[in-house]
Amino acid sequence: MNTKPAAARRIHGGTDAQGKPLFDFSTNSNALGPCAAAMRQIQKADCAGYPDPEYQALRESLAVWHDVAPHRILFAASASEFIYRMSIVFALRSTQNYKKNDKQIRTKTVWIPPHSYGDYALAARAAGLDLSDDISTAGLIWACEPGSPLGQNQEGLAQILSALPATSQLVLDCAYQPLRLSGQASANAEQLERCWQMFTPNKALGLTGIRGAYVIAPVHGEEWQLGLEQLAPSWVLGSHAVAMLASWNSVPVQEWLSNSLVILREWKHRQIAICQDLGWQVLPSHANFFCAMPSASIQENRRDFLHDLRSQGIKLRHAESFGLPACFRLGVLHPQAQDVLQRAVKEFSPRFFLSY
Structure with missing residues (x-):
């Protein structure tokens, strides 16, 4: 008898067993995608050889565009891949700090927005983390602005970032920031320096079939960044993803x-x-x-x-x-x-x- 537990069901839009919807x-x-200018760069991608495993040129280009130090740029196979990797690193660090009896660390507790992308919760459960309704007790906090499915700003984001304890990590999912049609972002540049900012340009470019993301680490996030880099596979981005991200900040x-x-x-x-x-x-x-x-x-x-x-x-x-x-x-x-x-x-x- 097979006693293996069934995996949690992932529910997404888009192509299904009946094919791509008309x-x-x-x-x-x-x-309005796919973006023709980005597509031209993707079609020119060199798929006969490995990309630079450090992605140095891409890293420096994105760093200049966001006006941050190049070492603060991380890459991910997709937003979902980073969500899982971040959850695992948080679980590992929580376990290590628990063993050290460090009472300042908020162990194994995650907060997610009430209505949000399902992978936040799935990744937390896969990493053995506990979900909490109380954001003040959470060591890992997920936010998205504008958020899905409601397309609204994250309630109280500026205040959360301003009061964020040094023992907590907040990841801001910026997937829909480039697709904002009204309103303004609720956090300023100084507040954003305190969180992880995750970007997935494929949605804005109408190129969701190309997977690839990048993340801006917070100031003084070096120790966490090291753990995230160590868990990343070699060549986390393929040539097509590199081409898409390289085109992202072009005129x-x-x-x-x-x-x-x-x-x-x-x-x-x-x-x-x-x-x-x-x-x-x-x-x-x-x-x-x-x-x-x-x-x-x-x-x-x-x-x-x-x-x-x-x-x-x-x-x-x-x-x-x-x-x-x-x-x-x-x-x-x-x-x-x-x-x-x-x-x-x-x-x-x-x-x-x-x-x-």
């Missing part, structure tokens, strides 16, 4: 991104109006995605509704795994996709459309 509202990727790519945000704002207003026309309650968001609560009838018949839409090439992301079972999270797509969604919802069942 109209994919289930991911947060930039709908053509940043101009493309800036122009895409203008269009995404227009598309977002239109998509919100369509959802409201369908009787869906739209929650506020600063990003290129938002949560919407459909009619009670659609909620009650959610599985049939999602199955019917998926059969038409439309995929929505149900937000139950984020702790929002009454909502869908919708990435902003082009007007044609929005019109297809509107027709499909209305045609699914007249009683569903009229029941709100």
